[in-house]
Amino acid sequence: MRNLKRVLLAVVVLLLVLAILAFVLENQQSVSLSFLGLAGPQLPVSVITVIALLFGMLIGPLLGWLVGRTVRSRRKRLA
DSSP states (O other): OHHHHHHHHHHHHHHHHHHHHHHHHHOOOEEOOEETTEEOOOEEHHHHHHHHHHHHHHHHHHHHHHHHHHHHHHHHHHO
């Protein structure tokens, strides 16, 4: 049973890696992002997307932690 779980995990990881590789290889055209009048460097679409994904993965848990902390402090003051 343990070996089956390892094999399934390896297959899922391999499929994820292949999907990411296909995404990166299909999105090699360079673009420049403009935001509030500031223009960024020319980077492939896949790089910009991966950077945005990683940024979101960092910001999401941080915001969740901050909201949870505020809720806990309010509960302590009410109790």
